[in-house]
Amino acid sequence: MAQVTTATRLTGLRAAPGLRERLDIPKRVVFLAAASMVAIVALLMIFIAWQGIQLFVKDGVSIGEIFSPTWNPLADGGPQFGFLPFIAATILVTGGALLISTPLSVGLALFLSEVAPNWAKAIVQPSLEIFVGIPSVVWGWLGITVLVPFLGKTFHDPFVVSLPVVGQVFSVPGFLTGFSWLAGSLVLSVMVLPTITSVAYDAFRAVPQELRTGSLALGTTRWQMIRHLLIPSALSGVLTAVVLGMTRAAGEALAVQMVIGNSPSMPAAITQPLTTLTSQITLDMGNTVFGEPWQDALWTMSLILLIISVTSVVLVRVINKRRMGS
Amino acid sequence: MTAPANQALARPSGPKQSLRRKGSRGSILADRAATVVLWGTGVLVLAILGSILLHFALAAWGVVSPSFILDDPSSTALGGIMPVLWNSIYMLVLTMLIAVPVGILGGIYMAEYAGENAVTSAIRFAEEAISSVPSIVVGLFGLILFVDDAHWGFTALAGALALTFFNLPLMTRLSEQALRAVPQEERSASLALGATKWQTIQHVVVPLAIPGLITGVILTAGRVFGEAAVLLFTAGVGTPPHYNFANFDLLNPASPWSPFRPATTLSVYIYKLNSEGLGAFKNQIVDGSAAILIAMVLIFNLGARFIGRLLTRRLTAA
Numbered sequence: 001m002a003q004v005t006t007a008t009r010l011t012g013l014r015a016a017p018g019l020r021e022r023l024d025i026p027k028r029v030v031f032l033a034a035a036s037m038v039a040i041v042a043l044l045m046i047f048i049a050w051q052g053i054q055l056f057v058k059d060g061v062s063i064g065e066i067f068s069p070t071w072n073p074l075a076d077g078g079p080q081f082g083f084l085p086f087i088a089a090t091i092l093v094t095g096g097a098l099l100i101s102t103p104l105s106v107g108l109a110l111f112l113s114e115v116a117p118n119w120a121k122a123i124v125q126p127s128l129e130i131f132v133g134i135p136s137v138v139w140g141w142l143g144i145t146v147l148v149p150f151l152g153k154t155f156h157d158p159f160v161v162s163l164p165v166v167g168q169v170f171s172v173p174g175f176l177t178g179f180s181w182l183a184g185s186l187v188l189s190v191m192v193l194p195t196i197t198s199v200a201y202d203a204f205r206a207v208p209q210e211l212r213t214g215s216l217a218l219g220t221t222r223w224q225m226i227r228h229l230l231i232p233s234a235l236s237g238v239l240t241a242v243v244l245g246m247t248r249a250a251g252e253a254l255a256v257q258m259v260i261g262n263s264p265s266m267p268a269a270i271t272q273p274l275t276t277l278t279s280q281i282t283l284d285m286g287n288t289v290f291g292e293p294w295q296d297a298l299w300t301m302s303l304i305l306l307i308i309s310v311t312s313v314v315l316v317r318v319i320n321k322r323r324m325g326s
Numbered sequence: 327m328t329a330p331a332n333q334a335l336a337r338p339s340g341p342k343q344s345l346r347r348k349g350s351r352g353s354i355l356a357d358r359a360a361t362v363v364l365w366g367t368g369v370l371v372l373a374i375l376g377s378i379l380l381h382f383a384l385a386a387w388g389v390v391s392p393s394f395i396l397d398d399p400s401s402t403a404l405g406g407i408m409p410v411l412w413n414s415i416y417m418l419v420l421t422m423l424i425a426v427p428v429g430i431l432g433g434i435y436m437a438e439y440a441g442e443n444a445v446t447s448a449i450r451f452a453e454e455a456i457s458s459v460p461s462i463v464v465g466l467f468g469l470i471l472f473v474d475d476a477h478w479g480f481t482a483l484a485g486a487l488a489l490t491f492f493n494l495p496l497m498t499r500l501s502e503q504a505l506r507a508v509p510q511e512e513r514s515a516s517l518a519l520g521a522t523k524w525q526t527i528q529h530v531v532v533p534l535a536i537p538g539l540i541t542g543v544i545l546t547a548g549r550v551f552g553e554a555a556v557l558l559f560t561a562g563v564g565t566p567p568h569y570n571f572a573n574f575d576l577l578n579p580a581s582p583w584s585p586f587r588p589a590t591t592l593s594v595y596i597y598k599l600n601s602e603g604l605g606a607f608k609n610q611i612v613d614g615s616a617a618i619l620i621a622m623v624l625i626f627n628l629g630a631r632f633i634g635r636l637l638t639r640r641l642t643a644a
Binding site for chain 1: 356431524626
């Protein structure tokens with residue numbers, strides 16, 4: 001653009017810009033299309049925040065109350081809106097999923113970027129894309145028909161229960177059908193695997209090839225190079241990957257709701273049925289009336305989810321800024 | 327050449343020669359083990375995907391048939407999923423009608439016009455924020471905005487708009503990437519010939535980016551097709567009535583062509599059947615529906631690859 005205007009001015013080949021050119025309508029149109037996302041986010045935040053504070057403003061529930069461990073909207077002495085079981089379950093189910101998924105995903109990312117020959121990449125990468133595409137209801141249904149019955153059997157298997165450490169974990173008394181914290185974490189770990197893998201893969205690819213050849217030329221093995229050079233230099237990228245995986249896991253609703261058992265109790269064992277923020281919203285939204293305190297509590301939960309996701313966006317930005325800085 | 331490096335890696339005690347050998351044997355073993363483990367992750371992921379595909383292929387056997395795809399749901403027999411499959415396709419088309427133009431235009435701004443300034447970083451922040459907001463929250467936003475405040479009730483249009491909100495960042499980002507991949511020389515050549523910036527975009531950049539843009543459209547479509555949480559509270563969850571496809575009155579909620587009617591899609595239908603847990607054929611219907619969803623995902627993915635490659639070849643050869 002700059003060259004054209006300079007050339008025009010110098011040679012005077014083109015007339016002064018007319019009204020049409022000065023208005024530059026195409027530029028305005030494409031700008032509006034891009035800026036519409038800002039409007040959507042702003043509106044979404046305003047609406048969810050407004051609905052989310054009604055529980056405190058209109059229904060007179062104090063902020064301290066929502067951190068109580070008792071959830072009973074139909075209690076005789078007035079409804080009790082303690083979110084602590086849901087918040088704890090969201091954190092623990094997400095944490096469990098990340099504990100399972102992170103080593104696997106980072107390993108897979110290393111495999112793709114350092115080890116895999118081209119033919120293996122050509123198989124694994126498209127497979128990951130198919131993984132991403134599998135809808136969450138399908139993951140939930142797989143969880144119900146395959147994973148949950150398997151876990152239910154395992155929880156009661158005499159051999160498993162007789163094992164030293166594993167047995168103690170699985171023989172916790174309670175309602176052991178297979179619908180559990182563990183089932184939720186396992187389903188989520190498969191769902192976030194492609195997210196973590198692809199972001200970590202990009203981070204490993206971004207490490208300059210010279211550093212690799214330099215390290216190998218000094219006589220290190222490939223694993224020493226990965227451990228002492230690649231992982232430290234890509235650490236912020238791997239961290240970003242984990243945060244993005246966490247965001248996806250904490251926000252996933254339907255698949256978790258289908259396998260977690262939906263019991264609003266405080267988490268005590270990985271074999272126990274729980275309820276997360278998302279699964280409680282999914283379950284109750286259709287059964288409540290707009291404007292009643294029970295539904296207002298659900299809006300407050302979605303405000304908490306919104307705050308979690310915006311925080312993670314900021315967190316990713318901070319991590320990346322630090323990487324650019326160093 | 328390798329000796330000094332290996333000495334540095336070995337623990338500094340004992341006779342150097344033997345320690346170095348011991349150390350390198352240990353590190354070579356560790357390297358071998360690591361290679362095996364990393365290969366293992368690749369094999370494991372393929373095994374999981376393979377067994378999922380096999381599981382649904384077996385589960386769909388005997389359920390998915392022409393009548394399963396073409397019949398109305400039935401409460402007494404296996405029935406079919408035609409109305410919900412229709413709704414999935416209808417919602418997909420309606421959403422893409424809005425999301426594709428807006429996404430590509432937004433991508434043009436981000437790739438061709440956006441400078442390094444506060445406006446651009448606000449747009450980038452919005453892009454990242456929507457991508458990370460849980461789909462259920464986007465659905466609730468649609469519920470409050472369209473269903474409650476605008477008094478539309480559960481409608482296909484509300485669902486399609488909520489789906490657009492959710493997928494616009496993806497469509498914009500993929501378009502931006504496709505446009506940025508066009509070599510700078512093409513733009514310079516066009517500008518040097520006296521074309522305006524917009525003429526350059528219209529006649530040079532966009533045509534060259536078409537393979538990438540189409541891949542973006544197909545990938546977004548795949549995500550729209552499987553989404554359920556966004557639609558649960560916007561497009562409704564009721565079992566659809568018998569559709570009369572001869573009714574083209576777009577304003578009549580009874581017409582399957584109308585955007586002003588509830589539209590339960592295939593994914594939402596799976597969720598609904600599972601949570602209601604009714605009917606003797608529930609498991610078969612859900613297995614069959616899930617198999618169809620997975621088949622569509624495969625078609626969208628392979629389609630994106632195939633069409634992208636085909637178009638690139640055509641356009642670069644021409």
